[in-house]
Amino acid sequence: MHKYIRENIRNLSVTLWLMLFPHLVLALPKNIDNLVEKKVAQMTLEEKVGQLFIVGFPQTKIDASLEKFIAKHKPGSYLLFKRNIKNAEQIRTLNDQLYKLSFKVSKLPPLIAIDQEGGAVSRLPIVPAQPNALAVGQTQSPLMAEEMGQITGRFLREVGFNMNLAPVLDVSDPFSGSFIGVRSFGSDPNLVRELGFAYSKGLLKARVVPTAKHFPGTGDLKADPHHKVVENNTPLDRLYSKDLLPYKGYAQLGPSVAVMLSHYIYPALDESKEPASFSKKIIQDILRRDLGYKGLIVTDDLQMQGSRQLLRPEAAALKALQAGADIVMLTYSFADQEKAFQYIKKSVASGELPMKAVDEKMKRILTAKAFANLYRRSPQSPSLFQGNSLTSNDYRELESTILERNLSAALMPKDLPPKVQKRSMASSENICLLAPNKKFLSSFQRATKRSVKSRLLAGGVKADTVKEWVQQQGCDKVLFAVTGPQTAGLTKALASSLKEKSIVINLGSPKLFSKNSKSPRVMNLFFNHEDSGKKIAEHLDQILYSSSTNLVLR
Structure with missing residues (x-):
């Protein structure tokens, strides 16, 4: 570092x-x-x-x-x-x-x-x-x-x-x-x-x-x-x-x-x-x-x-x-x-x-x-x-490191889990990703090592439409990137069967998901960085297939 x-x-x-x-x-x-x-x-x-x-x-x-x-x-x-x-x-x-x-x-x-x-x-x-x-x-x-x-x-x-x-x-x-x-x-x-x-x-x-x-x-x-x-x-x-x-x-x-x-x-x-x-x-x-x-x-x-x-x-x-x-x-x-x-x-x-x-x-x-x-x-x-913006290499490196630390914090278990063998990702499982912006999707797709089906959540898409798309794609695991109340509300309205195989990556405010909200599992990242999708892709195994139920925090 x-x-x-x-x-x-x-x-x-x-x-x-x-x-x-x-x-x-x-x-x-x-x-x-x-x-x-x-x-x-x-x-x-x-x-x-x-x-x-x-x-x-x-x-x-x-x-x-x-x-x-x-x-x-x-x-x-x-x-x-x-x-x-x-x-x-x-x-x-x-x-x-x-x-x-x-x-x-x-x-x-x-x-x-x-x-x-x-x-x-x-x-x-x-x-x-x-x-x-x-x-x-x-x-x-x-x-x-x-x-x-x-x-x-x-x-x-x-x-x-x-x-x-x-x-x-x-x-x-x-x-x-x-x-x-x-x-x-x-x-x-x-x-x-x-x-x-x-x-x-x-x-x-x-x-x-x-x-x-x-x-x-x-x-x-x-x-x-x-x-x-x-x-x-x-x-x-x-x-x-x-x-x-x-x-x-x-x-x-x-x-x-x-x-x-x-x-x-x-x-x-x-x-x-x-x-x-x-x-x-x-x-x-x-x-x-x-x-x-x-x-x-x-x-x-x-x-x-x-x-x-x-x-x-x-x-x-x-x-x-x-x-x-x-x-x-x-x-x-x-x-x-x-x-x-x-x-x-x-x-x-x-x-x-x-x-x-x-x-x-x-x-x-x-x-x-x-x-x-x-x-x-x-x-x-x-x-x-x-151009008409401000940036520097030092700043970009610091931003990336802060994002990595936030992801690590979100994945850190609150309690030490029992020693069990970590499950590896089954190559036959279909992973699907839905996000409200193209930057997140493209950042993820550039970094992932496997084929992931993705969809842009735009134009007020409804929960029934999402359910139908997930069924058509044969999704075994579903990730939702959430940045605001509209997409947060969508995940809460999902059918119970879909919630069970879904994980929300919360890139927005903490109040989008209360501790008692009827949502899928939520990983609170709170950081809508241009490389958020890339970092999620790099830690995909850990996010989806950890043996600890505490690794993805509410």
Whole structure:
């Protein structure tokens, strides 16, 4: 196996320090605090207020309206979504323009952030698609997590991002039905702490600011604060022994990291029932004091219903900043953003949000920006572009290894089986494979050593149609690749006689198959990789003919 953590970023520019502080030739680490204090003292009220916001916008390029908005309000940070991205080259151009325009109007570089968790929460055109956190978690390898963080950071840097809204440090059982699902590394708080720390360390090596979320933890709650106000009634001892544990480790990474606050209400942590985003007790007493956290604190989007149903966005922004947040997030509606900028400016001018508190926030923000400053890739390093996508040989090798580890984990028996002779595959048996996408089928067929009859599950095919096809083909064993609710529902509707000789390869969400679902045997892979079919083919004997009933897990 190749060596993990192969290289560090080779060539970091000091250009930012020369632009921020032109009287200095070099800025040594021990001078940073003094330099930041001098810069804060020189900033105007408008410049300081702008730094307190991370904003989103709908454009894919800087047009007149966006340029006017940035020039007027001088936002310090930006969050980009799928709506902003057409391809890798386009997003690199947009980020370059954002950087230059922001520096022009504020004399400070921006933080440009993206949600690049992997799995379903991925924005960049990375090939093959990145694995979700659960897939990384099932490897139980901090080295793989760190390398995935570093490679992700290199992809982000390649197109101009210097902040990632990841990792997810929520401790969540993938089978609980939680809205977090496969976005969590798993249900073991110690594993989440270890892998979250390692992944973040990898991002830092690429000079990208990690953002752990959603503090103080969502647990296994099904309700999503994007849609409504949610109360988390987890007991205090459980919060400290489980949900807060990953953040205790994360706090040791230093000041160049960020934490995103949840909009959940936590009565056990704050009897006033203020959402975490607005709770001084949760932010200042628990996160800052108890956990010793020194980095940035960012709210989740204040235009989510978990916040908006309680307060208007501008009022929510003030309350979050008063509670201890450093940066407030508003990702759509120039009108709402405009109100919030003006509201905070008036609040600082009136003393409702004290200037002393604002200056403390400025110091943390500028310290993080100094870390995530201008970056120059070594000319000797290979480009990560492949057409309009991003990839690398190192990344492909890591992806393949993570997939192999996930398959091994899925095939590992929970209990040691008795010693019995393994049955070999009968050459006369007919194996059939059904999958909802051509990539899986072709990947499987290229790798298998025997003739396997296959069918594409498309166009809303019914269980009776599948039964008829299986009978026509004379299938003795049937594999179903499942990626979503439609194909999952199909397997549950199969006749009992067909279920008995079928195995589901679940490449999608854990909640597609509950422990009590009326489905065939299920092997949970949770990783819809381009080579998933190949890996299943390579382990076909073990999957279909193991003597242990525990080898294929529910």
